[in-house]
Amino acid sequence: MSRKQMSPPRNLSLNVRKNQYLKVASSFVASFFMVYLLSASIVIALIFGFLLSIITLLISKKKSDKDAAAISAAWPEVIDHLVSGIQSGLSITESLIGLTTRGPLILRPYFAEFEIKMRTHGDFNLAISELKQRCAQHSSDQIFEAIAISKTLGGSELLNILRTVGTFLRQDLALRREIEVKHGWIKNSAHLSAAAPWLLLLLLSTQPATSRAFSTPTGVLILLIGLSMTAIAYVWMNRLGRLPEIPRVFGSA
16 A cells, blocks of 8 residues: 555545635635626625635535534444454454454545554554544544553453443434434524525615615625624524534543
C-alpha cells in the first residue's frame, strides 16, 4: 500500500474542507448576481449573497454532522464483527485487521491504517492507542480501552465486555434518534420563521421603490439589524435543540 494511502481520514478531511470553501464562494457569487439582477440594488444583493453563503456553510456542516452520526451508529456493527471473529478462533489483532474489508464502509479507512501500523512496527498498544485517538469518540474509546486492557492483562471476559458495551451503545443510539425526531419538527418550524422575512424582502426588492429605500443609510442599518437578529435567533435555537455530547472518559492516550 502506498504512502499516500496511509492517512485516508486526514486527506478526506482536507478535501471536505476545500469543497466546503468552494461551495460557499460559488453560492455567494451566484446569489449576489441573481439578486442584483432582480433588485438592481448592490446592498440587497450583498445581504442575500452573505445569507446564501452562510446557509451553504451550515448545510455542509450538517453533512459533516451526519457523517459523525453515521460513524457513531457503526460501532455496534464493529462489535458484532469483533465478537464473531473472536468466536471463530481469530486473535483480536486479526479481528481488527479483518474490519478493513468486512467492517462498516465509513470506518474501513481507520482500520486500514491500523493494519499498516501493525505491519510497520508491530506494537499493538501503540497502534490501538493511535486508532483510538483518530476515531476520537466516546463509543470507540470504550471498545478500544476494553481491547487494550484485555490484550495487556490477558483477560478472558473480552467477549462479555464487548457484548455489554454493544447493548449500551444500541440503547443510547435508539434514545438519541427518538429525541432527534421529536426535536426535528420544532427546528424546521424555526427555520421557516427565520427565512420568511427574507423571502418577503426578496419579493419586494423587485420593486424599484423598495430597492431605493434599502439603499439609503437607514435602510442599510435596518438590514444589518435584521441580519444580526436572525443570526442570534438561529444560534440560540440551535443551542437549545442540540443534544449534549457524551464526554470521552478515556480520551487521553
